[in-house]
Amino acid sequence: MDLTYFEDFETGTSERLGTYDVSREEIVEFAERYDPQPFHVDEAAAEASPFGGLVASGWHTASMTMRVLVDEHFSEAASHGALGVDELQWREPVRPGDVLAVSTTIEGMEPWDDERGLVHARTVTERDRDGATVMSMLSHVLYERREKESE
Numbered sequence: 001m002d003l004t005y006f007e008d009f010e011t012g013t014s015e016r017l018g019t020y021d022v023s024r025e026e027i028v029e030f031a032e033r034y035d036p037q038p039f040h041v042d043e044a045a046a047e048a049s050p051f052g053g054l055v056a057s058g059w060h061t062a063s064m065t066m067r068v069l070v071d072e073h074f075s076e077a078a079s080h081g082a083l084g085v086d087e088l089q090w091r092e093p094v095r096p097g098d099v100l101a102v103s104t105t106i107e108g109m110e111p112w113d114d115e116r117g118l119v120h121a122r123t124v125t126e127r128d129r130d131g132a133t134v135m136s137m138l139s140h141v142l143y144e145r146r147e148k149e150s151e
Contacts, residue, residue: 004077005146006109006117014105017072019128020064022056024096030060051093058090061100061135065125068102078144080116088137092127099128107138116142 031040035057038045046054056064094100108120118140125135 002076004073004143006078006119006143007146009106009109009119009143011106011108014103016101016103018068018102020068020100020102022064022094022096022098022100024054027054027056027060027094027096030063031057035059053095055093055095058135061090061094061125062088062137064094064100065102065123065135068100069104069123072102073104078146080142080144083118083140083142085137085139088135090135092132092134094127094134098134100134101126101128111145112142115145115148117145118142 028041031037037057039049039051039055040046040057040060043054046052102123102125105122105124106119107122110118112118119142121139121141123135123137123139124133126133
């Protein structure tokens, strides 16, 4: 397996990584454990809410996005973890039966130290059926450098 290193990225490049199928059961299970608001766990309450039906927690949407990122990228990357995310936005509700499509665009890169580089990547999660953006974030991830700098 060839790992992805800092030098393998290029500012401005975009890639569609994969998809995730959203189920009612998973929405409720996640929400009952981590975000038990009525519009995430109770069909009747969700119908009466401004959402007009059951919707996934934004944190669940972020978790599903992360699953795709790990399966399609980080499992084969020389990643040293993220320093954080900025501009996390949940723009549209995610509903049972939705298929989420995850893509990334490299917005910038910079050396971090002799052994690592920092990649700034915009991640966008869309509903596959209509292309509506449901979530976006700017992440800052450290990657090992293939060619270590020497002093």
